[in-house]
Amino acid sequence: MAYFLQQLINGVALGSIYGLIAIGYTMVYGIIGMINFAHGDIFMVGAFIALIAFLAVLSIGITMIPLALLIVLVIAMGLTAVWGWTVERVAYRPLRDSFRLAPLITAIGMSIVLQNFIQVAQGARVKPLQPVITGGYEFFKDGDFTVIISNIQILIVVTTLVLMTVFWLIISRTALGRAQRACEQDRLMASLSGVDVDRTISLTFVLGAALAAVAGLLYLLYYGVIDFYIGFVVGIKAFTAAVFGGIGSLPGAMLGGLVIGLIETFWSAYFTIEYKDVAAFSMLAVVLIFFPTGLLGRPEVEKV
């Protein structure tokens, strides 16, 4: 029971990170109907920017951890957002009216570019970081097994909840959110009604990348080690989460993230850890085949 509870906590923390990345997939898919294959790698770039910014902030003498992390958060979100904007501008915008396969190919190309750029610029070896946030609370004791909620897990869940709320408000209350939902429904009609479609799509990528940067920072703090390859598998899982929750739906992405995080954690805890990615990939296939609209998505009506 205690073991189960511990895995539940771990799964929720992991799922929150997946959820944050899944939002980027779900927003982009909702608005231009393409899988932004490079989004997982944007997350990886965000994690690297966070790592470097953190080291830089420490080296200029800011040692108060909360302040340092806040600065790092702002820097990482800002710079990763520029990466997200650039990827869209360079690789997707010129192909917006081309056939559907074209942006998928450039997305794969961009994914390769980002991975190898980081590998060339920062080296292929894993980058370890000493634990920054330590400690935790004993939550529950069962025999000799103690369930611990660590501070970093609390930080992850709280940050995710706060950001989710902020994003929910942006999408539902602001002019940008309205423009975004309009583009999602009908891009041509939206542009006829005075919505700047290009700008809205760019901002979608910027927002998605900023959230991916947060996820990157949290991932770095949680696992304490990153390399240039983390984006691929994490990206696939986050995409699964987005589909599972219902593509285009913000709460769906979060819910999907939690489910995927829990499945992965429990699979590793009770079955074989080598096959945890197989579990995630099979989950992806099963979800896409049997519940293509996801938990909270709208069914797609096919017009002939």
Place this chain on the structure above:
Amino acid sequence: MAEPGTSFGPRLKSALADSLLAGIIAFALFSLVLGLRTEDNVTGLTLQPRPVLLGVAVGIVFFGRLLLNLFVWQAEHPLTTPFARLFTRDVFDKRDVTVLGGTSLVAILGFIIAAILDAPAYQLIAVAVLAFIGLGLLRRAIVQMFPDLPYARIFVAIAILFALFFPLTSYALEKAFNLGLPLRYWFDLSILVLTYVMLGWGLNIVVGLAGLLDLGYVAFYAVGAYTFALLATHFGLGFWVCLPIAGAAAALWGIILGFPVLRLRGDYLAIVTLAFGEIVRIVLLNWTEVTNGPNGISNIPKPTFFGLPFAAVGDNTFSAFFGLKYDPLQGIIFLYYVILVLAVLTNVVTLRMRRLPIGRAWEAMREDEIACRSLGINTTVSKLTAFATGALFGGLAGGFFATRQGFISPESFTFIESAIILAIVVLGGMGSQLGVAIAAVVMVGGFEALRHTEGLQSFFGEGFDPALYRMLLFGIALVGIMVWRPRGIVSARSPSIALGEAKAIPTDLVNEGRA
């Protein structure tokens, strides 16, 4: 941005503004990830500033964009027009002649200066520029002299003749005159290229003809390779027995993996096939009892020439039987012809299948699946046969790969491999057999050329390792070519069937990949 045709002052101003913005963005992009490098130390990670590198990167973006703005994008007469005009039948005007002549002159001068300064890399660039202009002019001259020749057919005929006779001729020349040619390397490279041509043609059946976007094609390649390797090493079966079994096993897996995805379309289909590809790789990696896990399978036997092995010792070897002197190149030339036959087989089967009802059903399904179903075409059978046929050729290529390498491990079957094959198909112009072949030659050849760019080292210094930049340049090229020519190299194609005379149709009228 100023429109072309406005006077120089405003144009310079707008070009500067645009380039400055690009420079600022580049600075934001590169500031941390390129300007600071994380280094492992005993005390943990430390940062090492690299201001020069950052400056160079931002400078390249700024000045590159400034030059492009001034001379191409916002220019009244873009500098690129004369070069583009090289490849048309338009008449040159004075400006074109000046630009082309001036460029040639600069290239010749550069070549001489580089020769004096002993900088072979710059000489190479000058030669490339001159060759580009020279070949363009030559092509123009030929086209103007004989405007009505069927150039595409001539090109194909030359390519086929070259593929048929290249190894034997070069081998004979080498033996006769002892030229010291790097034949071993040439043959290995040609075999690699032909393997990718075959894989491209195989995937073309699924993606180009049936319009089913498959990102996990490497799974079938892997199934073929492992089937071959396991049969050959455990049961001692020969090449010609194992190869068809490898193909059949892959085709079976094509059907097995095809069943669940019948209902999916477009991007969703792509992502599920990607997941299948990864699952196959992870299983191969972890199912140690059968596949030997990450250590792979080694000592896979080489093919024999109708029972005669290519070996140095023994009475019943290929060289002994034909009374030749043993040479390891004989075996490699044999492998070359095996993969050539396999690739040609793929092509012939595809071309014939396009004329069968099933091939027409594939192409119809690609254009409009719903219309297909309402006309009574069984889309389930059509999709499964497409998957199975594509997988069959992937499996055959995999079996060949296993026997050629003699060693396979899950490392050879990563997602990137699927991406390369798909890129070959898409960049070639989906559905075009010729385009796929050209794309395979260009991609694999270019990829390989990057391995041997000692010249680049004289640009970037001794510490420069071109192999490290291969994938980066591959990615940039993939994005660049796609943005430049989304429809691929051969962007027109003749319909498989037509009423009356068959006219080539541009691919933007073809809906491939949509369904």
